[in-house]
Amino acid sequence: xxxxxxxxxxxxxxxxxxxxxxxxxxxxxxxxxxxxxxxxxxxxxxxxxxxxxxxxxxxxxxxxxxxxxxxxxxxxxxxxxxxxxxxxxxxxxxxxxxxxxxxxxxxxxx
Amino acid sequence: xxxxxxxxxxxxxxxxxxxxxxxxxxxxxxxxxxxxxxxxxxxxxxxxxxxxxxxxxxxxxxxxxxxxxxxxxxxxxxxxxxxxxxxxxxxxxxxxxxxxxxxxxxxxxxxxxxxxxxxxxxxxxxxxxxxxxxxxxxxxxxxxxxxxxxxxxxxxxxxxxxxxxxxxxxxxxxxxxxxxxxxxxxxxxxxxxxxxxxxxxxxxxxxxxxxxxxxxxxxxxxxxxxxxxxxxxxxxxxxxxxxxxxxxxxxxxxxxxxxxxxxxxxxxxxxxxxxxxxxxxxxxxxxxxxxxxxxxxxxxxxxxxxxxxxxxxxxxxxxxxxxxxxxxxxxxxxxxxxxxxxxxxxxxxxxxxxxxxxxxxxxxxxxxxxxxxxxxxxxxxxxxxxxxxxxxxxxxxxxxxxxxxxxxxxxxxxxxxxxxxxxxxxxxxxxxxxxxxxxxxxxxxxxxxxxxxxxxxxxxxxxxxxxxxxxxxxxxxxxxxxxxxxxxxxxxxxxxxxxxxxxxxxxxxxxxxxxxxxxxxxxxxxxxxxxxxxxxxxxxxxxxxxxxxxxxxxxxxxxxxxxxxxxxxxxxxxxxxxxxxxxxxxxxxxxxxxxxxxxxxxxxxxxxxxxxxxxxxxxxxxxxxxxxxxxxxxxxxxxxxxxxxxxxxxxxxxxxxxxxxxxxxxxxxxxxxxxxxxxxxxxxxxxxxxxxxxxxxxxxxxxxxxxxxxxxxxxxxxxxxxxxxxxxxxxxxxxxxxxxxxxxxxxxxxxxxxxxxxxxxxxxxxxxxxxxxxxxxxxxxxxxxxxxxxxxxxxxxxxxxxxxxxxxxxxxxxxxxxxxxxxxxxxxxxxxxxxxxxxxxxxxxxxxxxxxxxxxxxxxxxxxxxxxxxxxxxxxxxxxxxxx
Numbered sequence: 005x006x007x008x009x010x011x012x013x014x015x016x017x018x019x020x021x022x023x024x025x026x027x028x029x030x031x032x033x034x035x036x037x038x039x040x041x042x043x044x045x046x047x048x049x050x051x052x053x054x055x056x057x058x059x060x061x062x063x064x065x066x067x068x069x070x071x072x073x074x075x076x077x078x079x080x081x082x083x084x085x086x087x088x089x090x091x092x093x094x095x096x097x098x099x100x101x102x103x104x105x106x107x108x109x110x111x112x113x114x
Numbered sequence: 115x116x117x118x119x120x121x122x123x124x125x126x127x128x129x130x131x132x133x134x135x136x137x138x139x140x141x142x143x144x145x146x147x148x149x150x151x152x153x154x155x156x157x158x159x160x161x162x163x164x165x166x167x168x169x170x171x172x173x174x175x176x177x178x179x180x181x182x183x184x185x186x187x188x189x190x191x192x193x194x195x196x197x198x199x200x201x202x203x204x205x206x207x208x209x210x211x212x213x214x215x216x217x218x219x220x221x222x223x224x225x226x227x228x229x230x231x232x233x234x235x236x237x238x239x240x241x242x243x244x245x246x247x248x249x250x251x252x253x254x255x256x257x258x259x260x261x262x263x264x265x266x267x268x269x270x271x272x273x274x275x276x277x278x279x280x281x282x283x284x285x286x287x288x289x290x291x292x293x294x295x296x297x298x299x300x301x302x303x304x305x306x307x308x309x310x311x312x313x314x315x316x317x318x319x320x321x322x323x324x325x326x327x328x329x330x331x332x333x334x335x336x337x338x339x340x341x342x343x344x345x346x347x348x349x350x351x352x353x354x355x356x357x358x359x360x361x362x363x364x365x366x367x368x369x370x371x372x373x374x375x376x377x378x379x380x381x382x383x384x385x386x387x388x389x390x391x392x393x394x395x396x397x398x399x400x401x402x403x404x405x406x407x408x409x410x411x412x413x414x415x416x417x418x419x420x421x422x423x424x425x426x427x428x429x430x431x432x433x434x435x436x437x438x439x440x441x442x443x444x445x446x447x448x449x450x451x452x453x454x455x456x457x458x459x460x461x462x463x464x465x466x467x468x469x470x471x472x473x474x475x476x477x478x479x480x481x482x483x484x485x486x487x488x489x490x491x492x493x494x495x496x497x498x499x500x501x502x503x504x505x506x507x508x509x510x511x512x513x514x515x516x517x518x519x520x521x522x523x524x525x526x527x528x529x530x531x532x533x534x535x536x537x538x539x540x541x542x543x544x545x546x547x548x549x550x551x552x553x554x555x556x557x558x559x560x561x562x563x564x565x566x567x568x569x570x571x572x573x574x575x576x577x578x579x580x581x582x583x584x585x586x587x588x589x590x591x592x593x594x595x596x597x598x599x600x601x602x603x604x605x606x607x608x609x610x611x612x613x614x615x616x617x618x619x620x621x622x623x624x625x626x627x628x629x630x631x632x633x634x635x636x637x638x639x640x641x642x643x644x645x646x647x648x649x650x651x652x653x654x655x656x657x658x659x660x661x662x663x664x665x666x667x668x669x670x671x672x673x674x675x676x677x678x679x680x681x682x683x684x685x686x687x688x689x690x691x692x693x694x695x696x697x698x699x700x701x702x703x704x705x706x707x708x709x710x711x712x713x714x715x716x717x718x719x720x721x722x723x724x725x726x727x728x729x730x731x732x733x734x735x736x737x738x739x740x741x742x743x744x745x746x747x748x749x750x751x752x753x754x755x756x757x758x759x760x761x762x763x764x765x766x767x768x769x770x771x772x773x774x775x776x777x778x779x780x781x782x783x784x785x786x787x788x789x790x791x792x793x794x795x796x797x798x799x800x801x802x803x804x805x806x807x808x809x810x811x812x813x814x815x816x817x818x819x820x821x822x823x824x825x826x827x828x829x830x831x832x833x834x835x836x837x838x839x840x841x842x843x844x845x846x847x848x849x850x851x852x853x854x855x856x857x858x859x860x861x862x863x864x865x866x867x868x869x870x871x872x873x874x875x876x877x878x879x880x881x882x883x884x885x886x887x888x889x890x891x892x893x894x895x896x897x898x899x900x901x902x903x904x905x906x907x908x909x910x911x912x913x914x915x916x917x918x919x920x921x922x923x924x925x926x927x928x929x930x931x932x933x934x935x936x937x938x939x940x941x942x943x944x945x946x947x948x949x950x951x952x953x954x955x956x957x958x959x960x961x962x963x964x965x966x967x968x969x970x971x972x973x974x975x976x977x978x979x980x981x982x983x984x985x986x987x988x989x990x991x992x993x994x995x996x997x998x
Contacts, residue, residue: 031140031141031144032137032141033140033141033144033145033148034144037148050160051138051141051158051159051160051165052160052164052165052168055134055137055138055141055165055168055169056165056168056169056171059134059169078140078143079136079140080137080140080144081133081136081137081140
């Protein structure tokens with residue numbers, strides 16, 4: 005059973021930013037499958053959350069997008085991280101670690 | 115930046131949506147390319163519509179987007195009901211336009227600050243007191259008094275002397291080319307005090323204010339320099355001749371300062387030292403303005419000025435008033451000095467039009483309210499037609515807030531369209547009205563820029579109007595109950611009550627407008643038919659000047675020549691025309707006794723003057739050529755009443771008392787009928803006419819530099835002779851020049867210009883108000899019949915007569931009419947108390963003033979209810995009962 009991203013509220017941004025920090029210029033489907041693959045199918049991103057999130061982050065300026073034409077003549081929209089996005093990633097990462105550590109402590113000591 | 119992107123995205127929504135769709139599509143293709151089943155991928159993907167919505171929301175400002183959608187929908191709604199919408203936009207546009215035009219005028223005359231450095235510290239100094247038992251406020255000062263006052267408050271304020279702007283005759287090149295320009299005498303230090311800078315040359319300063327008659331320098335306004343000289347860069351150093359002096363132009367003002375006098379644009383500024391009255395202590399000819407230093411309070415300054423001015427008057431009056439009853443002298447001297455803010459300048463126009471303009475503003479505001487009530491009614495009727503649509507929106511989950519927004523946005527669309535229309539109307543109307551404020555030969559000139567003040571006002575009024583007529587229907591619409599509305603109608607009575615209430619409000623305001631209008635029209639009627647005591651028909655008044663003062667014999671020859679011209683019945687001259695000139699008054703002493711406190715008003719006239727104006731000679735004789743001043747005088751009936759107990763003073767002597775107690779002795783040679791002197795509204799004043807043959811101390815006859823020639827023509831149109839005069843006078847004597855020709859009728863009418871303006875505008879707004887109220891009432895009755903057609907059908911089927919049907923349809927509207935009229939009348943009685951000073955021999959309680967508006971309104975109401983009544987009584991019961 006794969007937890008919905010809702011269960012990991014707020015972590016979608018973190019995951020997307022992280023993926024984009026490792027690999028440049030990915031389209032939406034690639035980001036989605038990357039999250040799924042790396043998490044060994046545990047994390048599944050719903051399309052319904054991914055695209056609004058991508059567009060929101062683009063409007064905020066954390067990532068930027070451009071259209072490229074693929075070999076088959078179709079256009080695809082590729083995303084990459086901006087420097088503001090890098091900063092944001094750093095912040096989100098440390099926040100996530102703090103939360104995770106806190107949760108672990110509670111699990112251990114309660 | 116991001117917000118900005120989201121706003122700009124609003125304007126490329128189509129492209130945005132396409133991009134989102136394309137991206138989602140490419141996602142699916144990618145999924146299929148990765149080996150997933152296309153059906154499965156599509157199912158996993160879910161509703162693309164929902165994704166699109168979610169993405170769009172991320173990239174747009176949603177509320178702005180909904181506003182955009184509502185606006186488009188609103189405009190579509192307006193287009194759909196194009197006739198009603200057009201009626202609403204037109205009526206509202208006219209009302210908003212009138213409001214904007216009135217705002218432009220009121221702002222320009224009363225509020226817009228002068229373009230000077232310290233406008234907010236600028237005050238006008240005037241005096242308030244009692245003279246001849248009538249209270250007065252006097253804004254003119256004598257220069258020696260001013261000098262004392264300026265020295266006294268040196269540390270708290272800077273005082274400025276500025277004359278009333280006056281049209282003068284001057285020549286730049288040859289004397290044959292006399293032209294007119296507006297000229298103002300000002301204190302030299304006014305320019306530095308106002309922080310004004312020269313565009314060319316230099317401006318005047320304290321150094322141009324030293325010695326009487328020693329500073330023949332002039333500064334031009336930038337506007338005049340542009341219009342008259344085409345921005346000639348070599349203007350500095352050029353000269354012009356005015357009267358018998360030559361002035362040198364020393365500079366041009368930078369910027370649009372055109373005097374401290376609202377309503378006049380001054381072309382030329384010269385130092386006060388060049389004014390002939392600068393050293394006379396009994397000639398009050400200039401206004402006094404004060405620029406208070408920062409932090410200085412008003413009261414101590416005015417107290418100081420009061421003390422100085424009182425001491426000055428006391429000394430001045432010492433001789434002239436000797437022996438005058440102490441109380442009257444005290445009453446005269448007991449003047450209060452007022453300091454009133456004058457950030458937007460000081461002028462007669464401002465004082466005279468403040469009240470009319472305010473009333474005008476109130477009238478257009480009422481018209482706006484009527485228009486709003488009208489549109490609110492239209493919207494309510496429309497909303498009832500849309501009740502099902504709105505109910506549907508509620509039942510599929512539209513929030514009430516969104517519904518209110520929907521209806522309000524539609525109102526706003528209407529209001530802004532109307533405001534745009536109104537702006538066009540105001541753009542045309544304001545200058546048009548300015549042109550009517552003053553008599554045509556001296557029009558008021560106001561800057562009427564369309565700047566942020568006007569735009570802000572327009573937007574504010576459009577918003578206010580939206581709320582005023584939109585909110586009620588919007589709230590009603592949002593409270594729609596979907597179940598009853600979808601079932602086929604809610605309680606119609608509430609809506610009808612609302613509409614009839616609005617009709618009542620409209621009628622009340624309309625009545626008020628009509629009531630005020632009838633008062634203004636009656637005032638204008640009475641004032642323009644007021645007897646002047648002389649005959650103005652067929653009389654031309656030619657303002658005649660000479661380069662140098664000319665011998666009286668030449669003037670008399672000129673008159674004699676004119677009398678023999680073809681088409682001329684009589685010719686004479688005076689120093690100023692009746693009702694068209696300055697005020698020259700003095701005290702009189704009879705038998706060497708002290709003056710009794712009643713002022714007489716003086717005029718200098720030639721033999722034949724009373725004939726030319728057909729003023730009756732009651733006793734004695736007219737002037738002869740050998741009559742001189744001092745020596746002979748003509749007096750009027752009011753003079754006899756004031757000084758000789760109504761007995762004819764012919765043959766008796768009296769003295770005219772000048773300041774310093776110098777007296778000139780006159781013998782009355784004739785008594786004439788009373789004429790109006792300076793104003794139509796004032797009582798008939800005691801008057802003394804003295805001859806042009808002025809003897810100096812040694813017995814010599816003084817030369818005359820200018821006079822008003824009066825010519826009564828044979829032809830009923832005196833202007834036909836005006837060119838003849840212009841040609842004949844210089845032909846006979848090259849030194850003589852006619853600078854301006856008016857008809858006496860025109861001069862008389864200039865006294866009723868503002869009354870005519872008020873009456874005309876009031877009639878115009880009454881017609882608009884009536885039209886709006888009529889359309890409103892028609893619309894409501896129409897809607898009413900439509901709503902109740904089934905009930906009426908049943909009534910007809912069971913035998914109701916036409917009369918009772920008409921009664922049912924119209925009774926509510928007529929109740930609204932009666933209640934509204936009563937309310938309007940009460941409002942009228944209450945409000946006219948603020949306008950009584952504008953009325954002439956008319957009272958708000960005069961029965962015709964009440965009956966006329968009531969009759970007009972009832973007439974209009976009957977007229978507009980006829981179609982509805984006819985339609986109601988012609989309803990065919992059979993077809994009506996078959997419906998549904």
